[in-house]
Amino acid sequence: MKRFCVKCGVEESPSTPIVNGLCPKCYVEVRGVVEKVDKIEIEFCRSCGAVNVHGKWIDVNSSEDLSEIVEEYVIDSIKPLQDFLLEDVKVDFKPFEDSIATIKLFGKLREIKIEHAIQVRMFWKSTLCPNCRRIAGGGHKAVVQIRYVNDDEEIEKFVKLVEKEFNKFIKEIKPVKKGYDIMLTDAGIAKKIVDLAKRRWFGVKIIESFGDVKRLSTGEKMARLYISIRILNFKSGDYIVVNGTPYTVESFDGAWLKLRNQNGDVIEVHVDFVMKSFSKYKSRK
Ligand SMILES: [Zn+2]
Ligand SMILES: [Zn+2]
Numbered sequence: 620m621k622r623f624c625v626k627c628g629v630e631e632s633p634s635t636p637i638v639n640g641l642c643p644k645c646y647v648e649v650r651g652v653v654e655k656v657d658k659i660e661i662e663f664c665r666s667c668g669a670v671n672v673h674g675k676w677i678d679v680n681s682s683e684d685l686s687e688i689v690e691e692y693v694i695d696s697i698k699p700l701q702d703f704l705l706e707d708v709k710v711d712f713k714p715f716e717d718s719i720a721t722i723k724l725f726g727k728l729r730e731i732k733i734e735h736a737i738q739v740r741m742f743w744k745s746t747l748c749p750n751c752r753r754i755a756g757g758g759h760k761a762v763v764q765i766r767y768v769n770d771d772e773e774i775e776k777f778v779k780l781v782e783k784e785f786n787k788f789i790k791e792i793k794p795v796k797k798g799y800d801i802m803l804t805d806a807g808i809a810k811k812i813v814d815l816a817k818r819r820w821f822g823v824k825i826i827e828s829f830g831d832v833k834r835l836s837t838g839e840k841m842a843r844l845y846i847s848i849r850i851l852n853f854k855s856g857d858y859i860v861v862n863g864t865p866y867t868v869e870s871f872d873g874a875w876l877k878l879r880n881q882n883g884d885v886i887e888v889h890v891d892f893v894m895k896s897f898s899k900y901k902s903r904k
Contacts, residue, residue, distance in 0.1 A: 636729040638702050643731045652703040652724055652733060658740040659696050661689065663715060664748035667787075676748045678787070685714055693722055693739075703728050715743050750787055750804065759790045759802035761809040761844040765816075766798035769854050769902050777819060781812055797902075806844045813848060821874045822851030822890035851890055856903030861888070862896045 622631040624642035626649065631637045638646050662671040669676045670688050679685050689710050699705040705726040712720035720741040725734055767774050778799055782792060790802040803809055816823050830843035853859070853871040859878065860866070866878035869885055876893055879885050 634731070636731065638729055643728045643733060646702070646728060647733055647735050650700060651737065652700055652726065652728070652735050653705070653737065654698040654700065656697050656722075656737070656739045658742060659692060659720065660742045660744055661692060662744045662746055664751050665745040666747055666751035668715075669748045669750075671746075671748070676750070682714065686710065689720075697722075697724075699726065703733065712741050715745075717742050759804055759843070761803040761806040761846065763801040763803065763809050763812050764795075764798060764845065764847040765801065765850065766847060767850040767852055768797075768857060768900055769852050769904070770797070771852060771854075773819070773852065774850065777816065781815065784815075785812070809844055809846045813846060816848045816850065820850050820852060822853075822894060824849040824851065824894050851894060851900075853890075853900075854903065857900060858903070859893070859900040860898045861893055863898070 622637045623629065624631075624635075624637060624645050625640045626645040627642060629635055629642045631642075635642050639650075641649060663669065664671075664676065668679050670679055670685070671677075672688060672691065677684075677688060679688065689712055690708050693708050693710050694705075697705075697708075703726055705724060707725040709723040709725075710720055711723075712718065718741060719738050721736055721738055723734065723736045725732075727733060765774075765778065778792065781801065782789060785803070785808050788803050788805045788808045790804055791800075793800040793802070801812070813823075813825055817825075824847075826847040826849070828845045828847075830845060832842045853868045853876060855868055855870050857868040858865065859868060861878070864880060866880055866886075869877035869879050871877075871890075873890075875887055875889055877885055877887050
């Protein structure tokens with residue numbers, strides 16, 4: 620016995636299966652393809668724009684990122700009807716603004732391709748992510764003072780790398796004379812920056828100290844950590860005083876220095892030795 624759609628009367632065929640008495644077109648019209656969604660609520664950081672995805676704060680670097688996150692949210696929030704196989708969603712929404720979002724649902728109803736759009740209220744809940752809350756509350760916890768003899772491409776590359784790697788923990792990068800001060804919200808990151816510098820240069824002198832002890836609004840005591848990273852990137856022509864004797868740098872290969880004294884004598888010393896015994900230096904420039 621042939622079956623017909625109870626709504627439009629179309630006869631069942633391979634391209635028009637009857638599901639619960641309805642053809643695919645009428646099925647979607649009458650029942651939809653997913654259970655009713657009341658609203659979608661997304662928590663975001665008003666300071667850095669990160670989005671809270673199931674308790675994890677995810678950085679959003681582009682509108683594509685945000686679309687992906689929203690689509691994941693939507694997939695998690697909707698429940699397809701039993702006969703419908705949900706394959707993909709596309710969401711039309713206003714970023715960080717409460718509005719009605721249009722959700723396009725793509726999938727199959729008994730092997731028949733279905734495309735169906737629904738509208739859902741989308742709410743954006745503004746808050747501060749833990750990292751931004753820390754910045755707003757306690758200020759920075761550490762300062763890394765990068766100092767160099769010569770400003771060169773390697774230094775610039777290094778500062779850019781630090782900025783990229785630890786962006787989330789950097790409050791500010793301040794250029795100062797012959798260096799940069801990097802304000803960090805996490806003291807542990809300071810040590811990681813030291814490690815990075817040590818991997819790049821042999822001649823790196825590290826000096827750690829603590830600033831005044833302060834009491835935070837939480838009652839916690841905190842002393843700001845200062846780490847000075849002095850990068851001895853000598854170039855020929857630089858002036859240096861080692862063990863009280865002034866020298867001019869002849870050459871430096873990253874590890875070994877050739878130094879000329881005022882009489883024209885040249886000595887070769889390792890940068891480790893110089894690091895322990897220099898009292899001052901001056902770049903040729
Ligand atoms: Zn029908
Ligand atoms: Zn944030």
